[in-house]
Amino acid sequence: MKETWSKLRKQPLFMPILMLILVLLINLFKDPGFFSIAVKNGVLYGRLIDVLNRGSEIAILAVGQTLVIAVSAGTDISVGSVMALAASGGCMVLAGYGNTSVTGIVAPIAVGVIVGLLFGLGSGCINGLMVSKLKIQPMVATLIFFTAARAIGLLLCNNQIIYIRYEPYKYLGNFLPHVPIPTPILVTILIIIIAQLVLKRTSLEMYIQSVGINNRASRICGINSDMICFICYAICGLCAGAAGMIASSRIYSADSNNIGLNYEMYSILAVALGGNSLAGGKFNMAGSIVGAYTIQAIMTTLLALGVSTDQSPVFMAILVILIVVIQSPVFKKWMEERRVRRAEAGKEAA
Amino acid sequence: MANNRQTAVRSKKRVSGNNLLLLITIVLFIVMYAAGCIVYSAKGFTHFQTFLNILITNAGLICVACGMTCVMLTGGIDISVGSLIAMDCMILADGMTNKHWGAIQLVIFVMIVGVVWGSAQGFLVAYMNIQPFIVTMAGMFFGRGMTAVINTEQVSITQDVNKLFYGWANAKIKLPEFLGYMGKKHRIAPFIRPSVILALLVVVLIFFILRYTKFGRVLYAVGGNETSAAMMGLNVRKTKLCAYILSSVLCSFGGILYCLNTMTGSVQQAKGFEMDAIAAAVIGGTLLTGGVGNVIGTLFGVLITGTINSLVMTNGKLLSSWANIMTAALLCIFILLQAIFAYIKKRRES
């Protein structure tokens, strides 16, 4: 029994899942109906479904953010803003420039979605170029898009919120006809599967970890480390684009000021919660995704406790600091010293 | 020895890249302002008051950018400033409106918040060795969230709420009439607000600290080469801690000046302010890698971002987000310039 426990504890996913279960348990105590899932009007309803649904954007962002952190030991803090930019870009194409509220669309939905994804990819590529080729610190490079992307988004929407009151546009963020599962969940699953295929079927996963662990040695082994770094930022931008389109479809509009607000923080926190080190190197994608849903669960809980979305960043910020402090070598060393001192004291007592 | 002298002479002739950056900044400011004067002369851009208005609106930014410069000199960064300002403004506005506290008490309280804020961030960066970006990013979300915790509504400070504070905000210092322009009947004398004087005093004070105190020089030393600074017996950690405290205190002070200008507190306030402050410092010649920069350059950096804002406002037709995009683009260009200069220097050495 004890052996299984210690084996279980060593699993990389142990901590993230434990956290998730804890959060869910708190909810269960507060609201016994938390886990109940019902079918109403042909679609699934329930708090748990809600967490899975709402957590989609964070999970998608976490996929990209994990790669960026692993490869460069830096974070992409522009993802939230890029979400807004992608949403604005996509909606602008669908509604036509200058229109603020339309009931029909001027371009096929697929074109709009692809344009949105391209905006995301483009931002990611620019970030990637700055980090990999110009060797600018990742955070500074992405800080530029952190502010500029929202501004560009506003520009595309002519400083207004574009509403697309066209039923099929809502499919992406809500429900497809005759499908009981919310579309964002399906999209997230699809993205995770694609990411896994790309990582596992090619040798990208090994390359990314290798570059993140030892850039110089990787180069000598024949890996184009700059290119790998660039690819990670590009993927992260693409993920932000996808998340942005989902967020936009949920509210069938492009609100450049509010879409993806604080999501950069959530995505970083998801990666950290998933047991990944913010210092780069080895990564565990599954952990990040569990972390993403944990965050959504926390937010849903906070909301149920009466904490508004504006206020929840306070808790997230504290959580981030706690995790990085625990991860930091200084803290680990301090704990180690404490342990040694205790052991010595114990010996002396004996 | 002849050869030796030659090296000395040659080094004199080289225009160092850093001075060149500052020169570019000053020239850029003059060109931009002159262009504004030519294009918008009909809209009163040529009036001396327009220039003074730039100073009045940006008094807060001047203080914040000075603090940012100090942090960036050590090779760090502080992206929590925008949120800290929002929080400060909210403390002031909410404190006066809903809790009916005195203006002086609140100002002192806000300054204390600055000290505590800086100490916490500085401790995590200097003593726990956590990346400054992660720490201050958490600070950024924490501050924004706290603002919402204090009050989610927008709170305005009116004359009825606090006479003293209202008086400070509306105090005018008239300058000699000959600097003004002809109104309908007589010359209108230009004016400034006390906040401008305070902000300029801060610039002078920081200039003095950086140039003539040991603390100031150690800031440069730490940014130049941290290991060397430690080897020369300088207390690197304490210096970093002090830099973050200084930055947050100046930011709080800047927050008060900012509040005097806007007279409101709201969650959405001062968004992207960190970007403006960083842009001002970088445009003013502060290196992202640390060790080079001074507040005179930063002042010009603020003037440039202020002029951009002013130009966009004067135009009237352009969306306000253009100002954001222009600032981001300018920051991008200056970061590129820094990277290029660093590359040239490296080539020259090898």
Add this chain to the structure above:
Amino acid sequence: MSDGDNVLITMRDITKTFPGVVALDHARLTVRRGEIHALMGENGAGKSTIIKCLTGVYERDSGDVHMEGVEGNIFNHSTMDAQKIGIATVYQEVNLCPNLSVAENLFIGREPRTRLHTIDWKKMNRMARELMERLQIEVDVTETLENYSIAIQQMVAIARAVDMEAKVLILDEPTSSLDDKEVEKLFVMMRRLKDQGVGIIFVTHFLDQVYEVCDRITVMRNGKFVGEYTVSELPRVKLVAAMLGKEMNDLADIKGADSGKELGDLLYEGEGLSHKGTIKPFDFTIHKGEVVGLAGLLGSGRSELVRCIYGVDNSQTGSSRMEGKPLKIKAPIDSIKAGMGYLPDDRKADGCIGGLSVRENIIIALQARNGLFKRIPMAKQIEIADRYIDLLQIKTASRETLLSQLSGGNQQKVILARWLATDPKFLILDEPTRGIDIGTKTEIQKLVLQLADRGMGIVFISSEIEEMLRTCSKMLIMRDGANVGHLDAKDIELTQENVMGAIAGGETK
């Protein structure tokens, strides 16, 4: 000791262990007033460890340190402690702030103040100018330090130490990045300080320089004290012998079996290869089945030469051909595709990818050659990994164990396996046996000979000459960044004495 009055510092029986390694084993060092004392030894000899024990970077496990004018046994806990009693160090990478002016660098932390307790710039610049004049360094003290050459920066660092009343000045490889003229200037300054009674410890790899300025030499090997000599009485060959060790006097068992072997076809030739700032242009050829040794002391350019061939650093000049086909090498991947392999000397920084498993570390170079999209199937990966774990007898818990958890020797075998897996035509091994136990060493040597028999061209670098004698059929001698000659196994000249003589150079007997 006859000149006991003059002794500044004595270090006796200094022992220092790191987990798993004895870095210093009863080492000792004596420095006298007004002398330049060379501290010499190959990699891992313990030079830098003994210096760090003196300056307080490390704390020694046992042993005594006594200094003239200081009571009792000295324990320095930090470099500041050492500075306080007059021990100053100047490193190869100048430890000054490049963004500050020369004067500030001299006085930061102890600036002259005005009455208001602010920095007195005028006085500081004046003091700096006086100091520079006294030491005859011609610089503008208000100029930013980074605008001066490394040599001047080094002199400024020395000036700072001198002004802080250093009695003992440690110069840790100060000349590695200087050209001849700059070195000369530095020597003038060192001699002047010596005349003022400062004791200088000079750590260097350059024999010529030792014979030019030094009075005495302490030689260390494997953390042990080998001997203290007066420079004028120690021939170069003896110095090299002392540094490299000469346990193996029995030259008879050095191979000979294949010394008469016919050379294979021309495999690789490089013309005018060079890397700016480190090595002078050189030509290099190797034939199939040939093992070429690069002999030379650390810092002689032997590692830089192979880095240049493999294209580790971008700024490569010259042309090269593999089996007659011209090569265009922009990044290491081009070299790998051309059939080269390179085992770097700095295992930790350039070789190990510690966080990846043994399997991944073995297949990574092969995978890189195949490209991103042609992933080697897992079954194949396992097969390759198991084959090499078995072949090289890598001791690991499993093939999925992280490389960082293996011992140094096994890590080295894994990296060797990484290159063998790519089946290279031309393999470069830079110090493959460093820090490895004797048994493994012999295995690697045997392996090298086997590979050569199969037609692989191998470059073999080692600090141990007898090891190279056993494996190499030809030896290139490197000194001061240039190729100064070669010795062939066909001739009888490939003996330890000859090699050492060639490495030492400069002396005609």
